[in-house]
Amino acid sequence: MASHPHFSMQDPSDWVVRFGASLPAGATVLDLACGGGRHARWLAGRGLDVLAADRDATALAELAAVPGVRTLCADLEAGDWPWGEAQFDAVVVTRYLFRPRLDRLAALLRQGGVLIYETFMLGNERFGKPSNPDFLLRPHELLDWARGWGSVLAFEQGEIARPAPAMIQRICALRGDTLPVLP
Template sequence: MPSHPHFSGQTPSEWVTRFTALCAPGAEILDFASGAGRHARWLAGQGFSVLAADRDPAALAELAEVQGVHTLCADLEQGPWPWVAASFDAVVVTRYLFRPKLAELAALLRPGGVLIYETFMLGNERFGKPSNPDFLLRPDELFDWARSWGSVLAFEQGELTAPAPAMIQRICAVRADTSSRLP
């Protein structure tokens, strides 16, 4: 997916930093479709064990020396699925959507595991890329999907104005309702 000013730079998403507070120290976290690893770097800096997965070997190479980060170069859409169910304490996904793998993505969470997801939704085409509906969530799409397998702790959707205009949808959900505590 093309770069977008809302997700530019190395600063982690406030949504991600807020909800990783639900993860236990040392938790195993998958940064799915990590790109150059802005979240993988931050998560490792917080003491988490991070697996950054992406199809771009050049982007993953930038993480080679980051302590606490392991990388996996894999085609996350067409290639063989590289994990078994219940592999991670948390899964972080930002700026990425491939609907055919959503069920497998949720299955990666261990009981009590946390999903932190943030990406673009319909309406973003007014602001530029992405504009293809295949890469834009429909209203309430993450909420409806997460309710089918877990408990939704927080959900937001709508227009953000800073750092650049974007239509965003984001969710934090857990595999089992182990806590209703919000960070």
């Protein structure tokens, strides 16, 4: 997916920072479709054990020397799914949507594990790419999906103005029904 000015290539997302900051040191985190690794770097810098997964071997090679980051080069949309179930304390996904495997994300979380997800939604076509509906969430899509497997801590959707106009949807949800300590 092409870069969008809303998502800096160096700075972690404010959404990921807000909820990732409450993860305990040593927690295992999957940064799914990590791209250049801005979140993997930030999370590992907080003492978390991060698996950065993407199909871009070149981007992953740049993460190989980052302490606390392991990498996995995998096509997340074709072939075998590279994970079983319940392996991570948290899963972080930004700027990525592949609906046929969306249900597998919740299964990657241990009981009480946290999903932190942020990507584009319908209406973003007014601002540029992505504009294909296959890569844009429908209104309340993440919220409706997460309610089927966990507890929603926070959900937002709508237009943002800065750093560039975009339509986005964000969710933070826990696997299971345990109430968390809020950040």
